[in-house]
Amino acid sequence: MLKQDAHLHTPFCPHGSLDSFHSYIEKAIKKGFDSITFTEHAPLPPSFQDPTPEQDSAMKLQDLEAYITKLAQLKQEYKGQLIVKTGLEVDFIKEYEEETRTFLDCYGPELDDAILSVHFLPAGDDYICLDFDEHAFQQLISIYGSIEQVYQSYYDQIHSSILSSLGQYKPKRIGHITLVQKFKQLFPYEMSPELCQKGHPLP
Structure with missing residues (x-):
């Protein structure tokens, strides 16, 4: 079985690690990994307003080519030592699917x-980074x-992302589907049986 880490961030992430690409790679080799994938946060859709205070949720578009070149x-x-893959973590943002598809068509x-x-979850006319x-x-x-409604909204968005039409380069993996539980110690919550059973049948 291939030993791999397929979700890594880099110095290209404004809010991420300052550790170098080489430090990740050398550590992966030392630990016997076969493959690693760098998945930096892709630039957000051009018309989307990053709701975080520093607007640093993702890589800037002007840095993307340098990121791709560095990985090449x-x-x-x-x-011969380690398989290094070029990846991105792409945000699914409801109402911005067309811009996301255009981006993927270009860089996919x-x-x-x-x-x-x-x-990002819808919050009235805006969005909040959950x-x-x-x-x-x-x-x-x-x-x-309620907390339950936040969870419901998050998993509704996950479901929509799975069904979304983002073109031939649509990502094939869903990231951290338990992200909504990040603050579970501060906001304890167990999904009700009704919410667990509701589900969303896939086509």
């Missing part, structure tokens, strides 16, 4: 892999009326 160099440098051919994730901090999560609870 690393693939050659570590050829340069990717080996990608993840589709949900970080995992930004506990205050943002509390705001979602206030807007939705």
Whole structure:
């Protein structure tokens, strides 16, 4: 069985690790990994307003080519030692599917892999990054009326992401589907049997 880590962030993430690509790769080799995939947060849709205070949820579009070029160099440098894959973590944001598809049509051919994730939940006319901090999560609870409704909205978005038409380069993996539980210690919650049973049958 292939030993791999397929969800890694990099210095290209404004809010992420400052550890170098080389440090990740060297550690993976030391630990006997066969493959790793760097999946930096893809640039957000052009017309989407990042709701976080520093607007640093994702890589900037102007940095994307440098990211792809860097990984192409690393693939050659570590050829025969470790499989290095170029990936992105792409946000599914309801109402922005067309812009996301356009982005994937443009950059998908340069990717080996990608993840589709949900970080932003609708909040009236705006969006809130549900995992930004506990205050943002509390705001979602206030807007939705209960923790259960926040969970329901999150999993509705996950379901929509699975069914979304994002073209031939749509990511084939869903990222951290338990992200809504990030602040579970501060906001304890167990899904009700009704919510668990509701489900969404896939086509």
